Amino acid sequence: MRFFEDIEIGQRRELGSFTFTAELIKKFAAQFDPQRFHLDEEEGRKSLFGGLAASGWHVGSVCMKLVVAHSQRQAKEAAARGEPVAIWGPSPGFRELRWLVPVLAGDTISFASEVESLRSSEKRPEWGILQARNTGTNQRGELVFSILATAFVPRRSTS
Amino acid sequence: MRFFEDIEIGQRRELGSFTFTAELIKKFAAQFDPQRFHLDEEEGRKSLFGGLAASGWHVGSVCMKLVVAHSQRQAKEAAARGEPVAIWGPSPGFRELRWLVPVLAGDTISFASEVESLRSSEKRPEWGILQARNTGTNQRGELVFSILATAFVPRRSTS
Numbered sequence A, B: 001m002r003f004f005e006d007i008e009i010g011q012r013r014e015l016g017s018f019t020f021t022a023e024l025i026k027k028f029a030a031q032f033d034p035q036r037f038h039l040d041e042e043e044g045r046k047s048l049f050g051g052l053a054a055s056g057w058h059v060g061s062v063c064m065k066l067v068v069a070h071s072q073r074q075a076k077e078a079a080a081r082g083e084p085v086a087i088w089g090p091s092p093g094f095r096e097l098r099w100l101v102p103v104l105a106g107d108t109i110s111f112a113s114e115v116e117s118l119r120s121s122e123k124r125p126e127w128g129i130l131q132a133r134n135t136g137t138n139q140r141g142e143l144v145f146s147i148l149a150t151a152f153v154p155r156r157s158t159s
Helices: A022-032 A041-046 A054-081 B022-034 B041-047 B056-080
Strands: A012-019 A093-100 A108-120 A127-137 A143-156 B014-020 B093-099 B108-120 B129-138 B143-155
Touching: A012 A054, A012 A093, A012 B014, A022 A041, A022 A054, A022 B056, A041 B041, A054 A093, A054 A127, A054 A143, A054 B056, A054 B093, A093 B056, A108 A143, A108 B108, B022 B056, B056 B093
Parallel strands: none
Antiparallel strands: A012 A108, A093 A143, A093 B093, A108 A127, A127 A143, B014 B108, B093 B143, B108 B129, B129 B143
């Protein structure tokens, strides 16, 4: 993880990719979103999706998973270089959540995050506030998922 | 599930409640959001959350789960009365996703859905488009989660 001072608007992180298999789509759906088009191939084909489709909450959760994994790799690398590690705070919110194209069984989605804005926190001077656009793109280059995420990012200690 | 013609602005559905136990919070976090404040009580206490906190994606996924379960109960009841059952389509998107107050281990969240707007679909005359505010409220009456959901709702067949 980086500190607030190290981050610039426009910086892009490639977060990695994830293949939504039929098995994983059905497993998530059975737990959290048991609608027929998320549980059964034939029902998916008959639906507006045109195939067995991942729950949007599954797509969002996988994006979160890759954001966290990427940040943990960065933290590990910083620690290995003997640098201080920035521990990011929680997200006070997300905006503009969009599922633009269905994620169907077998699709591989590549996720990325691009910094859109940076500002100071008046209430919490030890934190900066970052907005980043997190996106998912399928193997055909179609944007399938987009969300504007807000996060608290620690400032370098001045002590 | 109801048909588009049966729905009025302001209609509210109580979707049921869910208790976020420490075990369930950690299980979801391990899969999708392995940040320390979602995995460990002590790390949660030291964080801005002040306790072991559920991932926001967990809260959203549970809300989706209860929306679907409620709709399936309504469909079953309609079928038992011999009425036609409306099969809702997918959500083209959600807006104004807000996590307002942390959901901590042991919190019981009551979810509800209130219809905010209704309009026709020009591209798909067999569907109406509904916007509903889905909310979660904790046992102290605090609003913890809010999202504006859009859904395709079938019209009654005129044939």
